[in-house]
Amino acid sequence: MSGTLSPIDKAKFVAAKRAVDYVEDGMKVGLGTGSTAAWMVKCLGERIRDDGLRITGVATSTRTAELAQKVGVPVVSLDEAKWLDLTIDGADEYDHNLNLIKGGGGALLMEKIVATASDELIVIADLSKQVEALGAFPLPVEVIPFGWQTTKALVEETLVNLDVLGRTSALRMNGATPYVTDEGNFILDLHLKRIGNPRQLALVMNQIPGVVENGLFIDICDVVVIGHGDGSVEVRDINNGAVEHEKIDVPETDNLFVDIAD
Missing domain, CATH: 3.40.50.1360 (Rossmann fold)
Structure with a gap:
């Protein structure tokens, strides 16, 4: 081998x-x-x-x-x-x-x-x-398909008040269509570059309506x-x-x- x-x-x-x-x-x-x-x-x-x-x-x-x-x-x-x-x-x-x-x-x-x-x-x-600080890898956030664009906007608005360097997000795609998880949801990938307070970010993300879970394991x-x-x-x-x-x-x-x- x-x-x-x-x-x-x-x-x-x-x-x-x-x-x-x-x-x-x-x-x-x-x-x-x-x-x-x-x-x-x-x-x-x-x-x-x-x-x-x-x-x-x-x-x-x-x-x-x-x-x-x-x-x-x-x-x-x-x-x-x-x-x-x-x-x-x-x-x-x-x-x-x-x-x-x-x-x-x-x-x-x-x-x-x-x-x-x-x-x-x-x-x-x-x-x-x-890594020294989390965030270079895009942070996945699982969201329900209903109103996902509104959820995306809420996520990006929330990021303004958090300790991160980047604040853009993108819907994960599978070719020309959105990637769908085993549970039938979509994923937003957050390009944050550096996460200063992972615990705070994890808690705040999960309070946004439409967000199912985030990829921070604290x-x-x-x-x-x-x-x-x-x-x-x-x-x-x-x-x-x-x-x-x-x-x-x-x-x-x-x-x-x-x-x-x-």
Whole structure:
């Protein structure tokens, strides 16, 4: 495998590989959405196949559910699972306090619901997602389709009084039509450049009529596993302040991962 993976894909793989070590037999596990989370689902499928791991997964999107079923990870609804032992997911940005921007893949609502219904959230990412201040990545805000242009105007008006550098927003598109989430909503991507007070912004955004949820994950993440292109990982635990460094074995070939896609 290592001969076919780019450094960035190797970083995603080793982060995912290390994160699934947190999963124990009998756990109920939230399954994130995105390219890095896809590696994690594949790694879980490998453990189920080779080690006899028994878990129940709750997917944060239809595409994650389809991938999980494909690789042999059992999936149930959150209502069936009720509460989860842990969730493993990616992030578009994370800061030194492990506050996150998520939702680049369009699943922020389900991701936040699943993450907050878990005892622990483990984020897997590469070093490029680490920032001093959140906001370089556009902040996704999920809105209902009814009156979305009015909601957009209200969002931009609200941003005038908040500690951000940019105040423009754009409706996320899928070709010539609006992108539609699994819940049937639209997404506004806010181009803020820098968010001075993420906690305040998250609270204010969710008070605007028409806004369903925003992509700021504040005080939710417990651990971040950072993958590097050389096959090493750094594990940061926000609860105990621990930082660990490890080297992950990357096999030359592994048929389980040949069809991975972003």
